[in-house]
Structure formats: structure tokens, C-alpha cells
Amino acid sequence: MIQFLAKRFMQIFPAFIGITLLTFSLVHLIPGDPVELLAGERGIDPERHAEMRISLGLDKPLPIQYLQYITNVFKGDLGKSFVTKKPVLKEFMTLFPATLELSLCAMIFAIMFGLPAGVIAGVKRGTFFDHSVMAVSLTGYSMPIFWWGLLLILFFSVHLGWTPVSGRLSALFWIDADTGFMLIDSLRSDEAGAFKSALSHLVLPSIVLGTIPLAVIARMTRSSMLEVLKEDYVRTAKAKGLSPARVIMVHALRNALIPVITVIGLQIGVLLAGAILTETIFAWPGVGKWIVESINRRDYPVVQGGILIISSLIIFVNLLVDILYGIINPRIRHTG
Amino acid sequence: MMKWRNCIKTSSITPLSITVILTILTASLIIFNTAVQAKTFVYCSEGSPEGFTPALYTAGTTFDASSVQVFDRLTSFERGTTKIVPGLAESWEVSPDGTVYTFHLRKNVDFHTTTFFTPTRKFNADDVIFSFDRQRDPKHPYNKISGGNYEYFVSMGMVELIKSIEKKDDYTVVFNLTKPEAPFLANLAMDFASIHSAEYADKMLKAKTPDEFDQKPVGTGPFVFVSYQKDSTIRYQANETYWAGRAKIDKLVFTITPDASVRYAKLKAGECHLIPYPNPADLEQMKKDKNINLMQKEGLNVGYLAFNVKVKEFQDAKVRQALNMAINKQAIIDAVFQGAGKVAKNPLPPTIWSYNDAVKDYEYNVEAAKKLLAEAGFANGFETDLWAMPVQRPYNPNARRMAEMIQEDWSKVGVKAKIVSYEWGEYLKRSMAGEHKSLLLGWTGDNGDPDNFLSVLLGCDAVGSSNRSQWCYKPFDDLIKKAKLTADPAERTKLYQEAQVVFKEQAPWVTIAHSVVFEPMNTKVVDFKIDPFGKHIFYGVDLKE
Numbered sequence: 001m002i003q004f005l006a007k008r009f010m011q012i013f014p015a016f017i018g019i020t021l022l023t024f025s026l027v028h029l030i031p032g033d034p035v036e037l038l039a040g041e042r043g044i045d046p047e048r049h050a051e052m053r054i055s056l057g058l059d060k061p062l063p064i065q066y067l068q069y070i071t072n073v074f075k076g077d078l079g080k081s082f083v084t085k086k087p088v089l090k091e092f093m094t095l096f097p098a099t100l101e102l103s104l105c106a107m108i109f110a111i112m113f114g115l116p117a118g119v120i121a122g123v124k125r126g127t128f129f130d131h132s133v134m135a136v137s138l139t140g141y142s143m144p145i146f147w148w149g150l151l152l153i154l155f156f157s158v159h160l161g162w163t164p165v166s167g168r169l170s171a172l173f174w175i176d177a178d179t180g181f182m183l184i185d186s187l188r189s190d191e192a193g194a195f196k197s198a199l200s201h202l203v204l205p206s207i208v209l210g211t212i213p214l215a216v217i218a219r220m221t222r223s224s225m226l227e228v229l230k231e232d233y234v235r236t237a238k239a240k241g242l243s244p245a246r247v248i249m250v251h252a253l254r255n256a257l258i259p260v261i262t263v264i265g266l267q268i269g270v271l272l273a274g275a276i277l278t279e280t281i282f283a284w285p286g287v288g289k290w291i292v293e294s295i296n297r298r299d300y301p302v303v304q305g306g307i308l309i310i311s312s313l314i315i316f317v318n319l320l321v322d323i324l325y326g327i328i329n330p331r332i333r334h335t336g
Numbered sequence: 337m338m339k340w341r342n343c344i345k346t347s348s349i350t351p352l353s354i355t356v357i358l359t360i361l362t363a364s365l366i367i368f369n370t371a372v373q374a375k376t377f378v379y380c381s382e383g384s385p386e387g388f389t390p391a392l393y394t395a396g397t398t399f400d401a402s403s404v405q406v407f408d409r410l411t412s413f414e415r416g417t418t419k420i421v422p423g424l425a426e427s428w429e430v431s432p433d434g435t436v437y438t439f440h441l442r443k444n445v446d447f448h449t450t451t452f453f454t455p456t457r458k459f460n461a462d463d464v465i466f467s468f469d470r471q472r473d474p475k476h477p478y479n480k481i482s483g484g485n486y487e488y489f490v491s492m493g494m495v496e497l498i499k500s501i502e503k504k505d506d507y508t509v510v511f512n513l514t515k516p517e518a519p520f521l522a523n524l525a526m527d528f529a530s531i532h533s534a535e536y537a538d539k540m541l542k543a544k545t546p547d548e549f550d551q552k553p554v555g556t557g558p559f560v561f562v563s564y565q566k567d568s569t570i571r572y573q574a575n576e577t578y579w580a581g582r583a584k585i586d587k588l589v590f591t592i593t594p595d596a597s598v599r600y601a602k603l604k605a606g607e608c609h610l611i612p613y614p615n616p617a618d619l620e621q622m623k624k625d626k627n628i629n630l631m632q633k634e635g636l637n638v639g640y641l642a643f644n645v646k647v648k649e650f651q652d653a654k655v656r657q658a659l660n661m662a663i664n665k666q667a668i669i670d671a672v673f674q675g676a677g678k679v680a681k682n683p684l685p686p687t688i689w690s691y692n693d694a695v696k697d698y699e700y701n702v703e704a705a706k707k708l709l710a711e712a713g714f715a716n717g718f719e720t721d722l723w724a725m726p727v728q729r730p731y732n733p734n735a736r737r738m739a740e741m742i743q744e745d746w747s748k749v750g751v752k753a754k755i756v757s758y759e760w761g762e763y764l765k766r767s768m769a770g771e772h773k774s775l776l777l778g779w780t781g782d783n784g785d786p787d788n789f790l791s792v793l794l795g796c797d798a799v800g801s802s803n804r805s806q807w808c809y810k811p812f813d814d815l816i817k818k819a820k821l822t823a824d825p826a827e828r829t830k831l832y833q834e835a836q837v838v839f840k841e842q843a844p845w846v847t848i849a850h851s852v853v854f855e856p857m858n859t860k861v862v863d864f865k866i867d868p869f870g871k872h873i874f875y876g877v878d879l880k881e
Contacts, residue, residue: 032761043768043801083386085482094566158604165602171378171589177565283593285567
């Protein structure tokens with residue numbers, strides 16, 4: 001086991017260096033000079049331009065800039081944003097709870113509806129319900145998020161007035177963001193109705209962000225159920241005279257869930273990194289939108305740092321999953 | 337229970353006591369109600385501020401969140417106009433040679449009391465000196481804080497212009513300039529010249545948190561900064577002791593909403609009172625909506641096509657005039673601006689004083705254009721390039737489409753233009769170096785002074801930077817230089833109007849459009865005035881019950 005763990009940790013290191021190298025080179029390869037963008041139409045004289053490049057640390061050759069960057073990363077310093085001049089790590093920490101909160105709610109929504117739909121579709125294979133679930137999930141999977149989000153806003157928020165259009169809390173509540181998780185902060189505050197407002201602001205973005213994972217989970221559960229239902233032990237269970245509910249819930253589903261859980265794990269990574277469009281539509285102050293805006297402004301430290309933290313998180317989650325697998329199934333430990 | 341009943345029975349309830357109790361109850365209800373129904377104005381802004389010290393930044397979004405609400409300046413622009421009025425300086429005198437400005441400061445002005453700072457003294461000359469010295473003195477303890485780039489201060493030429501700033505007494509400050517500069521008072525009304533609290537700066541420096549100074553602003557303005565949640569909300573409260581009178585609204589909230597369609601949805605759902613930058617495609621629907629008041633005004637900008645006069649084919653003014661005549665501007669306005677623009681004939685927008693309405697624009701006339709080209713020796717036309725910006729700007733919402741229409745128009749007179757585009761930063765850099773033959777660009781005014789358009793965009797000193805035509809024409813340059821040194825507004829107006837005539841004759845540009853700014857708001861919003869600079873001023877705005 002120790003050997004297995006050591007091996008896994010050894011693999012992280014090159015992955016980590018690879019990410020920093022890749023983001024650094026890609027960011028610097030995009031045409032465009034951050035100094036010119038800061039100056040705009042007014043333009044900037046060459047002397048001042050050179051001064052600003054020095055102050056932003058862009059005057060040195062790229063390999064040296066990279067070495068400086070990576071040395072600082074190991075010291076825990078991801079640099080300061082060119083635009084806001086604030087430390088990247090600090091900015092990330094203020095925005096990440098919003099992304100995490102939204103991703104978790106979206107995942108709960110996806111599992112709550114995707115799993116039962118997949119199970120029923122698998123059991124009732126070939127029926128009208130099965131076809132409907134598959135058709136709806138395919139539609140959900142291919143739905144353009146921007147369009148889907150606006151459609152929901154126009155119908156539920158503007159037409160029916162059931163949910164708020166965007167944001168995390170009504171402008172009438174003045175709450176301190178202590179934890180950054182609006183559900184928790186609003187519960188801790190004394191303002192009546194704040195929690196309800198925070199919850200209602202989560203509904204539409206969670207649905208929009210959860211739509212694709214919901215479709216993936218439903219389809220995966222269905223196909224996994226179909227596989228398992230063909231197995232001998234299921235037939236045996238049925239032959240023993242167990243109730244259909246027990247056969248499905250205990251014997252079939254438990255085994256069918258293994259690949260589904262893997263998919264859910266992967267989807268969490270996708271959600272953390274991929275909430276950009278949802279965050280933009282719902283004016284959700286998360287990390288996805290932050291990184292995209294920084295790419296447009298050529299805010300190198302933010303793009304590099306943001307991507308590095310998110311990738312590290314995904315690497316970490318994968319490592320945890322690997323270790324868990326190793327514990328559950330010794331065969332993986334030995335072959336891995 | 338018995339005791340209570342007896343008590344009621346035995347006590348003498350007179351009509352007078354009932355009246356007193358009722359009066360107290362009603363009064364407390366009224367007080368309670370006003371406390372509950374604080375007037376909260378919600379503005380769905382388009383983006384996040386970069387920080388809260390205006391001098392460090394150049395974006396309008398940042399100014400809306402900082403200088404406009406929280407700070408004051410020595411001079412200000414009258415709300416909704418470009419007219420200079422007193423701000424923190426009650427009055428001023430200018431020496432006869434135009435190089436010494438003496439400002440008499442307003443007394444009894446409070447800096448904001450916030451959760452993070454309580455001022456112990458009123459605003460005075462030290463605050464003025466601090467606010468300018470930070471930007472002009474490289475040795476100032478705050479000069480390098482938060483990156484230390486003072487783009488506006490530098491590019492408005494303040495570094496060379498200000499020789500010294502003296503404090504004569506607590507309420508008198510003297511600015512000594514190196515040369516007379518007529519737009520100086522307008523410059524002082526700009527965002528970068530916002531006045532900060534020197535006492536607060538000291539406190540933050542002592543606490544070793546000078547960065548905080550630029551993130552948690554303390555000013556003298558109409559609204560007190562309360563909190564900022566990155567990319568989400570900014571909160572302000574009315575400044576109870578504002579020197580010009582308390583704001584009519586109690587609380588001001590910026591809800592950051594980057595997508596224009598979502599902003600519109602929020603306005604319709606009653607979640608915002610006012611939204612900036614609507615989609616042009618939504619304007620028709622907004623006009624029909626009974627709950628929305630769509631205000632509009634011409635913007636302080638100009639969109640133009642600049643000929644690089646250093647290129648062989650554009651050296652002759654006749655060619656430039658001919659290509660002016662060959663463009664159907666009205667068709668461009670209709671297609672590209674969709675009603676949100678007006679044809680431009682001068683390099684200044686009509687909202688700026690000294691705009692010369694007598695100037696006659698080149699008429700769209702293909703035949704006349706061909707004739708002029710033949711006279712210039714280009715009877716068979718020529719090949720050139722036309723640069724189109726990759727981004728959307730207020731003065732040009734779709735440069736690519738505009739370039740295609742111009743390409744089509746020019747082809748009718750035999751000029752074949754190849755459309756070229758680069759990434760925005762690259763576009764700005766290359767065009768400054770004069771790599772283009774002709775290009776589309778524009779400008780939004782900073783201080784409402786004609787000099788801010790004519791010198792910055794067409795002056796000889798700006799060749800190689802913001803003068804994209806590389807056009808240095810002495811008769812024109814003499815006029816604008818003379819105007820800059822003249823203090824008399826009437827005399828300046830005459831000079832600028834003359835300069836506009838020379839500009840039109842020489843045609844270094846095709847002046848294309850001035851955009852129209854739209855501000856959709858809830859019908860409950862009262863007294864909002866569209867700012868010519870495109871800023872969003874909520875002081876003076878009220879909400880109807």
C-alpha cells in the first residue's frame with residue numbers, strides 16, 4: 001500500500017509541472033499585450049510602455065519569467081492580478097465558495113432526478129417512459145446552456161415571477177459574506193427571509209448547470225441497470241421469489257451504481273471548471289467567469305493561478321478516488 | 337388575571353390618556369415604517385470595478401463604482417452637462433498669465449465615517465495635496481501601492497504641467513503650472529483628481545495595510561461605501577452630512593450583471609431600477625413597455641475612419657475628400673447602429689461646446705468622387721487596406737460590418753480595400769506605429785473639453801500615439817495650440833470652430849458617427865439625468881412610491 005501511495009504521489013509531481021508549463025505557455029502565446037489593453041485607444045508612449053512592462057514583470061525573457069513564477073508558486077505565492085492588484089489566491093478564495101455551492105446544488109439536483117429516471121427507464125426498457133427519458137436526456141445533453149438559461153429566466157422569473165432572475169441574494173438583504181456560502185451566511189444572519197431568498201436564487205442556476213450531468217447520470221444508470229439485470233444473480237434472486245422492488249433496489253441497483261458513482265465523480269470536476277456559462281447568465285460570482293474575463297484582459301497571473309488551483313483540485317480528487325479504489329479493490333493496487 | 341382586570345377597572349382611563357397612547361402608537365408606527373421602507377435603489381451594473389481608487393484605473397465601470405458615488409473633486413461637472421461648477425473648491429482665481437490657480441476650499445466638509453474608519457478632522461488642504469502628490473511624486477509612500485500606475489494623470493500631461501502644489505493655509509491651495517493650460521479646470525473635475533482622506537491614508541500606512549486604502553474607499557461624496565462582494569454586489573448608504581445636501585435615496589446597491597439580456601430580464605422583473613448598455617435589438621421592445629422609461633442622449637464620442645496620410649495614396653487631400661464622398665454614411669448608421677447613432681460631420685460630438693454646426697459634410701456622390709480621384713491621378717483607383725476593430729465599442733458596435741459596407745462603397749469608385757483585423761491589444765499597438773493604411777477607430781471624451789478631442793486625436797504632438805492619421809498640419813495645429821493657451825472661452829470657441837473647418841477641408845478622417853446612449857429604467861425612477869460622459873450618477877435621483 002505504501003508503495004502504491006508513493007507511486008501515485010510521484011505521478012502528481014510531473015502532472016503539476018505540466019499544468020504550470022502548459023498554462024504559462026498558452027497564456028503567453030495568445031496575441032495581445034496587457035499593457036496596450038490597459039492603455040486603450042489613448043495609446044501609450046514607448047518609454048511608459050517599457051516602464052509598465054517592468055512593473056508587471058513582463059520585461060524578462062519567457063523562460064526566466066516561468067522560473068520566477070514556478071519558484072513563487074512553490075513558496076505559495078501565485079502573484080497579483082494585473083487589473084485589481086490583489087493576490088490571486090485571495091481572489092480565488094473569495095469566489096470559490098460561490099462556485100462550490102452552485103456545483104453541489106446542481107449535482108444534488110442531477111442525482112435526485114437522474115438516478116430514479118435512469119433506474120425506471122432501465123427496468124421498464126422499451127416502454128413509453130423509457131423512450132421519453134432517453135429523448136429528454138438527449139435533449140438536455142445537447143441543449144445550448146445560454147439559450148436554456150435565458151429561456152428559464154424569461155418563463156419562470158419574468159413571466160411567472162416565481163424565481164429571481166440572477167444573483168445570489170435579493171438586494172434588500174445586507175448580509176456579510178463570512179463563509180462565502182450564501183446559504184450558510186444567510187442562515188447565520190438575523191435578517192428574516194434571507195435564507196429563503198438565497199435558496200430561491202439557487203433554483204434556476206442549479207437546474208441549468210445540473211441539466212447535462214442529469215442527462216449523463218440518467219443514461220449511465222439506465223445502461224448499467226440493463227447490464228446488471230441480465231446477470232445470473234439477479235435471475236437467482238428473482239427465482240428465490242424475492243419481491244421485484246427488493247431485486248431491483250438491493251441486488252441490481254447496488255451493483256449498477258459502481259460505474260455511476262465514477263461518472264458522478266468525474267462530473268463534479270466538470271462542474272467546478274465548467275460553470276462559466278451558467279455563472280455568466282446568472283451573474284453568479286464564481287471562478288469560471290473570473291478566469292474567462294481574465295483571459296480577455298490578458299491578466300496572466302489570474303489565468304495561470306486560477307487554472308493551476310482548479311487543476312490541482314481535480315488531481316487531488318482523482319488521487320483520493322484512486323486511493324479509495326486501491327483500498328476497496330486490492331487488484332487495482334497491484335496492477336496500478 | 338384578576339389583578340390585571342382590577343387594575344384596568346381601578347385605573348382612571350381618561351379620553352386624554354387614550355389620545356396620548358394613540359398618538360405615541362401612530363408616531364412609532366410611522367417611524368417604524370420609514371425605517372422598514374428605506375429607499376433602496378438597485379443599479380444592475382455591467383461589470384466589476386477594478387478597485388476603488390479612481391486614479392489607478394481607466395474604466396468607466398470602475399469610475400461608476402468609485403469616483404462618481406464616493407468621492408468629490410475640486411471642480412465638478414454640473415449633473416447631465418459638461419459645464420464646470422465648484423466642487424470641494426468653493427471658488428478659484430487664475431493668474432493673468434494663466435499659470436497660477438488658487439483654490440479656496442469648502443469648509444466643514446466631512447469625510448465618511450465607516451465601519452473601518454472614523455475621521456477625527458474635516459476635509460482640508462492636506463487632503464488635496466495628498467491626492468495629487470501620490471500621483472506625481474515617485475517618492476511618496478503611496479506612489480507604488482496597488483501597482484502605482486496613474487494612467488490618466490500621466491496621459492493628461494499632468495506630470496509635466498504641475499510644477500508645484502502649495503498649501504497657503506488650511507483652506508487655500510495653489511497650483512503652479514509650467515505653462516498656461518485652458519482645460520486645467522476640466523481636468524480637475526475628472527475621476528483621477530478625486531480627493532482622498534490623508535488621515536485615512538496615514539492610518540492604513542501605520543497599520544501596514546496601505547493596499548486596503550484602495551479597496552475600501554473613504555471620500556466626501558454623496559454615498560458612503562459599505563461593502564463589496566467581488567463580482568456580485570457593491571453597497572452604499574446615503575452620506576447623512578453631505579455638504580451639498582443628503583441624497584434622496586437611502587441605500588444604493590450595485591448588482592453586477594454582465595449579460596445585457598439578463599439585465600433586461602431583471603429590469604422587467606423589477607429586480608433593478610436602472611440598467612446600462614441595453615442590447616440594441618431590445619430597444620424597440622423597451623420603448624413599448626409601459627413600466628420602462630427609455631431615456632436617450634447623444635454620447636460624448638466619435639467613430640471615425642482615419643487615413644494614414646504618410647501612405648503614398650493618401651497624401652493628397654483630394655483622394656481623402658473623394659473617399660469621404662464615396663461613403664454612404666446614412667446607410668451605415670441604419671445598418672450598424674440600428675437607430676442608436678447619428679451621422680458625424682465634425683471630429684467633436686455636438687454636445688461639446690465649440691461644435692461647429694456650420695461645417696458642411698461631404699455629400700454622398702459617387703460621380704464627384706470618381707472625378708476627384710481622377711484629378712489626383714487615380715482614375716483607375718488603387719488597392720489599399722482597411723482595418724476593422726475586433727471589439728464592440730459605443731462609437732462602433734460592429735466594425736467588421738461597417739468595414740464591409742465601406743469596402744463595397746469604395747469599390748464603386750475603383751478603390752479595392754482589403755479588410756484587416758487583429759486582436760485588440762495588437763490592433764492598438766500596430767495602428768499607433770502606423771502600420772495601417774486606413775483604419776476604423778473612435779474616441780470617448782474624458783473631460784468635455786474640445787482639446788480632449790482635437791489635440792489628442794489630431795494634434796502634431798500625438799503623431800505616433802493617439803493620432804492614428806499621423807496627420808500633422810501646421811495651420812490646424814497652430815489653431816488648437818493657441819486655443820489651449822487662451823483662457824477666454826469665447827476666443828477659444830472661435831479658434832476651435834476654425835480648426836474644424838480646416839479639418840474638414842483636409843479630410844484626414846471620414847467622420848462616421850456619434851452613438852446615442854440609452855438608459856432604460858423603471859418608471860418609478862425620478863430625476864435621473866444622462867451623463868454626457870456615460871457615467872451613472874445617482875445623487876439627485878429619487879424613487880416614486
